[in-house]
Amino acid sequence: MSTRAPLSAIALVSPVQAMIGAIIFLPALYVFWLSLNQSSFGQQASFVGLANYAKVLADPYFWKALLNTVIVVAVVVHVELLIGLAMALFFASGVPFRPLLLAIVLAPYAVSEVSAVVMWRFLFEPDVGMMSRLLASIGLPPIEWAVNPNHGLAMVSLLSIWLHLPFSFIILYAARLSIPSDLYEAAAIDGASAWTSFRRVTLPLLMPALLIAALFRYIFAFRLFSEVWLMTGGGPARSTEVLAVYLYLEAFRYNAFGPAAATGWLLVLASLLLALFYLRRLYREMFARA
Amino acid sequence: MASVQIADVRKAYGSTQVIHGVDIDIDDGEFVILVGPSGCGKSTLLRMIAGLENISGGEIRIGPKVVNDVPPKERDIAMVFQNYALYPHMTVADNMAFSMKLRKAPKAEIEERVTRAAQILGLANLLERYPRQLSGGQRQRVAMGRAIVRDPQVFLFDEPLSNLDAKLRVQMRTEIKELHQRLKTTTVYVTHDQIEAMTMADKIVVMHDGIVEQMGAPLDLYDNPNNLFVAGFIGSPAMNMLKGKITAAGFEAVNPKGGASLVWPIGKAPAGSEGREAVYGVRPEHVRLDPNGIKAEVVVIEPTGSETQVVVRCGGQELTCVFRERITAQPGESIGISPDTSVTHLFDAASGKRL
Numbered sequence: 001m002s003t004r005a006p007l008s009a010i011a012l013v014s015p016v017q018a019m020i021g022a023i024i025f026l027p028a029l030y031v032f033w034l035s036l037n038q039s040s041f042g043q044q045a046s047f048v049g050l051a052n053y054a055k056v057l058a059d060p061y062f063w064k065a066l067l068n069t070v071i072v073v074a075v076v077v078h079v080e081l082l083i084g085l086a087m088a089l090f091f092a093s094g095v096p097f098r099p100l101l102l103a104i105v106l107a108p109y110a111v112s113e114v115s116a117v118v119m120w121r122f123l124f125e126p127d128v129g130m131m132s133r134l135l136a137s138i139g140l141p142p143i144e145w146a147v148n149p150n151h152g153l154a155m156v157s158l159l160s161i162w163l164h165l166p167f168s169f170i171i172l173y174a175a176r177l178s179i180p181s182d183l184y185e186a187a188a189i190d191g192a193s194a195w196t197s198f199r200r201v202t203l204p205l206l207m208p209a210l211l212i213a214a215l216f217r218y219i220f221a222f223r224l225f226s227e228v229w230l231m232t233g234g235g236p237a238r239s240t241e242v243l244a245v246y247l248y249l250e251a252f253r254y255n256a257f258g259p260a261a262a263t264g265w266l267l268v269l270a271s272l273l274l275a276l277f278y279l280r281r282l283y284r285e286m287f288a289r290a
Numbered sequence: 291m292a293s294v295q296i297a298d299v300r301k302a303y304g305s306t307q308v309i310h311g312v313d314i315d316i317d318d319g320e321f322v323i324l325v326g327p328s329g330c331g332k333s334t335l336l337r338m339i340a341g342l343e344n345i346s347g348g349e350i351r352i353g354p355k356v357v358n359d360v361p362p363k364e365r366d367i368a369m370v371f372q373n374y375a376l377y378p379h380m381t382v383a384d385n386m387a388f389s390m391k392l393r394k395a396p397k398a399e400i401e402e403r404v405t406r407a408a409q410i411l412g413l414a415n416l417l418e419r420y421p422r423q424l425s426g427g428q429r430q431r432v433a434m435g436r437a438i439v440r441d442p443q444v445f446l447f448d449e450p451l452s453n454l455d456a457k458l459r460v461q462m463r464t465e466i467k468e469l470h471q472r473l474k475t476t477t478v479y480v481t482h483d484q485i486e487a488m489t490m491a492d493k494i495v496v497m498h499d500g501i502v503e504q505m506g507a508p509l510d511l512y513d514n515p516n517n518l519f520v521a522g523f524i525g526s527p528a529m530n531m532l533k534g535k536i537t538a539a540g541f542e543a544v545n546p547k548g549g550a551s552l553v554w555p556i557g558k559a560p561a562g563s564e565g566r567e568a569v570y571g572v573r574p575e576h577v578r579l580d581p582n583g584i585k586a587e588v589v590v591i592e593p594t595g596s597e598t599q600v601v602v603r604c605g606g607q608e609l610t611c612v613f614r615e616r617i618t619a620q621p622g623e624s625i626g627i628s629p630d631t632s633v634t635h636l637f638d639a640a641s642g643k644r645l
Contacts, residue, residue, distance in 0.1 A: 182375035185342050190389035190436075191363035200388075204379040 035261035052262040056250075061238055062263065065246035066270065072153055072242060073221040073274075076160045081214060083161070084168030089202070092176045109166035117230040120159050145231065149239035152232040156240070159227050164220070168213045175209030176202070211282040215275055222271040243267050291476055292353035292366075292443040293318045294339065300347035301334055301500075308334060309500045311348065316493075319474045321467075325487040326497035326523070332480045333448055335497070339478060340369050340446050352443055368437035369446040372453065374429045376421040376436075382408075383417040386435045407438040410469070427458045434466070438473070445470075447479040451486065463489055484524050488512070496520050513633070518642035521571050521635060527599065530577075530609045532570045533639065536563050541570045541636070545606035552584060552605030557631040560645045568645060571635035574599070577611040583628030588619050602627065 035052050039045035056062050087105065095101055108116070123131040124143055132142045145155040179202065187197040225244035228234060234241040234249065241249070243263065251260035294316040301309040309331045316322045324332040337343040339350055341362035350357055357365050368389075376385050383404055390400045408414045411431040421429055430450060437445055447466075451459045467490050470477055481487055487494045488508045495505040496519070503523075504516040515521035521529050532554070534543035541554040554570055586602035586609070593599075593616065600611045602625065611627060619625050636645040 180373065180375065182371045182373055183377060185340075185362075186369070186371060186375040186377075186436075187388075188342070189340060189362045189367065189369050190440075191392040196392060201377060207379075 031261045031264050034257055035265055037258055039257045040255045048258065052258040053266070056259050056262045056266065059259075061241065062246060062266075064238070065241040065243050068153060068240060069222065069224065069242040069244075069270075070274075072157050072160070072224060073218065075157050076164070076221050076224075077214060077217045079157075080161045080165055080168050080217060081172075081210060084165055084172050084213070085206070085210070087165075087169050088172035088176045089198075091173055105169060106166045108163050111163065113163065113226040114230060116159060116163050117227055120155070121231065124155065147236060149232075149236065152236075152240040156224070156227045156231055159231070160221065160224065163227075164217065168217060171209055171213045172206060175206050179205050208282065208285050211278050211285060215278045215282065218275050218278065219271055222267065222274070243270070291318050291474065293320075293351075294444060294476060294478065295351040296335070296339070296348070297351075298348035299335070299338065299345060299350060301331070301338060301343065302346045307346075307500065309338075309346075312497075312500075312502050314495055314502065314505065316476060316478065319476055321470050321477045321479065321490060321492045322495060323479045323481060323487040323491035323493070324495045324497055325481055325484055326503075328482055329499075330497040331500040332482075332497045336446055336448055336478060336480045339444070340367055341365050366443040367446055368440040368442040368444075369448065370430075370433045370437050370450045372449040374421070374433040374453075376429055376432055378421050381418050381420055382413060382424070382432050382435075385421065385432055386439045388436070389440050403439045403441070404435075407435040410438065410472075411435050411465075426454050427462065430454060430462060434469070438469075443476065445475050445477040445479075447477065449481055450479075451481070452483075459486075466490065485526060488524065494524075496523060498523075514644070515571075515635065516644050518569060518571075518637050521637065525573055527574045527610045527612065529571045529573045529635070531637075532607055532609075534568065534570060536566045536568050536636065538564060541568070543570060543605050543607065547606035549606055554584070554629060554634075555631050556634055556636065560636070563636070563645055566645075567639035569637040569639055569642075571637060572609075572629040573633070574610040574612040576630040576633045577609070577613075577627050578630060579613055579615060579617075579625065580628035581626045583626040585624050586627050588617075588621050588623050588625060590621065591617055591619075593617075600625075 034045070036047060036049060037045040038048045038052070091098065091102070111119075121129075123129050124145060126132055126142050126144065126146070135142055143151050143155060145152045183201055183205075184197055187201050192200060223244055224242050225248065228240060228242050228245050229248070232240045234245045244267070247260050247263040247267065250256050250263060294314075296312055296314040296316075298311045298313060299309060300307065300311055312331075312335060314322070324335060326332050334343055338345050339352075341357065341360060345358050352365055352367070377388065380388065386404045386407060387400045390403065404417070405414070408417055411434060413428070413431055413435055416424065416428060416432075421432065424432065430453075433450070450466075451462050454462060463486060466479075470490075479486075479490065491508055493505060494508050494511055496503045496511065498519050504511060504520045508524075511520060511524050515524060515529075518531065522531065532541070532543040534541055534551070536542075536556070536559055537553070539553050540556050543552050543554060545551045554572075556570070584604055586604035588600060589603050589608065590601040591598060592601075596614075598613050598615070598617050600613065600617060602609050602611060604627075609627075617625070637643060638645055
């Protein structure tokens, strides 16, 4: 087989390449150029070097937003994986009415973020919300997500977990189903208890799937925007801002395109940095041992 | 090492009974093969011995102990699975050491036993490999290594050779037999391949539809099958079976084509069986070339070098014969054959039981 792709093959893939280039690659480069310039509406862009980066990195609100993002993302991804794993194992151990339960578990994935936030705002409305009243009836204090920043972020995390759990669950469930049952029989004969066979058989064999789910969820979760924007709007007093909200405010409230673009690239760098750990593990897990 | 007693063991899934009261005594150190067509319950029975399936009725003893309610890990058995069931994320050494590590055996002892098992099976230089880096035959050996390291009371094999190619299967057959002669551990082995059963077993248990059709030494089953099922299952190529009637002159086979019926010679008809509807059985290797015998038309000739398998037609029926001699006749030509009457079999037509 020749290694040179024939012209016709290139012609066939070129529309897709052109589309990816036009809607991802070029804008990314444009944003990078923008991050090196000072510009706003009706203003000629002027080159400022790395000043925008310096400005963003000197802004305490940026650091607050970054911290919020990292905390929310870490909580969301790990709790989600943990619950997803538990549910996958529970489903694999054989549940009655499996198709029905699967449909119920997967349902949140079909809900749009906006509808989900609206639903949750109603459910947790401090005075009349069903969940708030339920909490009150069992003697728990209400969640003051509109006033208390910690409660606000906790709400966002909860919502985010609920919304994306089906993704983690389905990946882990599929991976668990692909583990042959005779491995568990062999382990039972070898003397493994339920816990040992989970730790020594299930967990290592689920590791690639766990890492993939974690990686994807990290990258998706880092872009967290609508949940925060619609739930708290970043308030009170910018205390619940996450990076994407910070970026949006810079760009469209303060019309500072340069710092917004710089934030965008910092966001990419931060998520890559976080993902790096998982990518390395994934690489070792999946390819290095081949 | 231990004996295994299976007494009136039954298995039912819901209202469907798949094993109907099986009794098998396995002596200490014996190599017993459960053989039968798929769905006969042999694997289920093995899994019940292992503790992977629960027992619906009856009793299984390993040594003196009734193990019906004993979990697999406390039965002191080791099992080799059809698909090997090696832990893909562990090296060969770790796979073999897993059970001992779980039992918190001292490191030195684990190492010594793994090394010894690896030597026995020729795995010594593969210990650091992962299962996916091994060939089918090597994986098979690792699975056996994992069993040997345990030094269990009983080895259980569940169709261990069915995923190997024909040549390797023959080789592993010999290796397993040799291993058993060396370790002398009680072994229960499940297969659907009667040649495996014949070549390896001390005792064969032929199962069919959840019951034991017959058990005994391989050659005993070959020489004296109790019924039509065992007669047809043991031996390859399978025994020729002709329907007909016992007469004073011999066995009068029905001619399905409606022509004249042939009379086959029988050694000694059981007393009072004259006139009885029966099945006449003769193994292909017990038919001789005989110019004065029954005239038969050659249909197909299959020479294998050491012997010649010939399908002939006589009396409206087809028969398979295996001759040591080389045959010069061509398809369509006629040869004379005669059965060795000292080893022909007669079965009751209705019950299938040996007469």
